[in-house]
Amino acid sequence: MxxxxxxxxxxxxxxxxxxxxxxxTNINWYPGHMAKARREIGEAVKQVDVVIEIIDARIPVASRNPILNEIIGDKPRVIVLNKSDLSDDRQNKAWVESFKQKNQVAVLTNGNSGSGMKEVVDKALQLMKDKIDAQIEKGRIGASIKVMVVGIPNVGKSTLINKIAKKQTTETGNKPGVTKKNQWVRLSDKIQLLDTPGVLWPKFDNAVYARHLAYIGTIKDEVxxxxxxxxxxxxxxxxxxxxxxxxxxxxxxxxxxxxxxxxxxxxxxxxxxxxxxxxxxxxxxxxxxxxxxxxxxxxxxxxxxxx
Ligand SMILES: Nc1nc2c(ncn2[C@@H]2O[C@H](COP(=O)(O)OP(=O)(O)OP(=O)(O)O)[C@@H](O)[C@H]2O)c(=O)[nH]1
Ligand SMILES: [Mg+2]
Missing domain, CATH: 1.10.1580.10 (Conserved Hypothetical Protein Ylqf; Chain: A; domain 2)
Known part of the structure; x- marks a missing residue:
């Protein structure tokens, strides 16, 4: 030089x-609106039956929120590895397999093409099968399943909801922080989906993971x-x-x-x-x-x- x-x-x-x-490597991870989003997700989770946790297939560790367990407790969960069109195919398979071995439900998706979306819905309904059966038994066929979609900023939550709903009901954009508040989307009489703003966690002190999140565009470029x-x-x-x-x-x-x-x-x-x-x-x-x-x-x- x-x-x-x-x-x-x-x-x-x-x-x-x-x-x-x-x-x-020293990024302001927790702007005020995220604290609010976290609170609102904590409130909303009480009303939902299933949680779809979207992670980024390129960084399946760093894109998982370690405080999510705290927030959603033991609600049934489908882990979605989105943007699988951008990640290594062999690694995609290996990651799904590794979740499976831990008895977790994981699905590979591409929010742009829509691949994997049907599997996500099927898996969510499967997790709810007992509850649905019980409702039918009680003659309460009408009650709909409520599904909450959570994940870090820009991971593709709103895109996935639009794809599943087959209509443009939520705003999407190629930058973090597009969705500002919780929004319900009715899919059918049977299912309702809740879109939520992306949340990062307050203390993220692993510099490698912090960089990974920044590489893929989770953090506003301005900071x-x-x-x-x-x-x-x-x-x-x-x-x-x-x-x-x-x-x-x-x-x-x-x-x-x-x-x-x-x-x-x-x-x-x-x-x-x-x-x-x-x-x-x-x-x-x-x-x-x-x-x-x-x-x-x-x-x-x-x-x-x-x-
Ligand atoms: N290549 C690729 N791009 C995707 C995929 N899914 C979503 N995107 C793009 O990722 C960007 C972010 O998508 P959004 O759906 O707005 O993300 P979000 O999680 O709702 O983001 P926030 O509302 O900001 O938390 C958009 O430009 C999408 O087109 C995917 O599977 N592959
Ligand atoms: Mg969004």
């Missing part, structure tokens, strides 16, 4: 710290140092065996060698024409490209947390 680049990185870093005072995050992401991908995918995506020659991760960022910048005055690499542009292409699966089908 030459002096200009060093200065630029330092300047960017300083600016980010000054403006936001939140480097990538993250994107350049630092991109450097961390590239480093992790290289170290966990995805160097080939990166080189292929950015058309980097096999013979290219690097010691430091910013050298790889430089090369990506040069390949993509992310240059500023004096042929210097624009790290902001490189970061936007790499994060976006990772998040949309263009670098490859990648599972960061292996089973």
């Amino acid at each position: 030459d002096m200009y680049q060093k200065r630029k990185m330092r300047k960017n870093k300083k600016m980010n710290e000054d403006e936001k005072n939140t480097p990538s 993250i140092d994107k350049e630092e995050l991109t450097a961390d992401l590239l480093k992790e991908l290289v170290e966990t065996g995805y160097k080939k995918e990166i080189f292929e995506r950015y058309k980097i020659d096999e013979s290219f060698e690097f010691d430091q991760i910013f050298e790889l960022m430089d090369e990506i910048g040069r390949k993509r024409g992310c240059l500023v005055r004096g042929n210097m690499v624009d790290y902001t542009k490189v970061s936007n490209i790499v994060l976006d292409e990772f998040r949309t699966g263009k670098i490859g089908k990648i599972t960061l947390e292996k089973r």
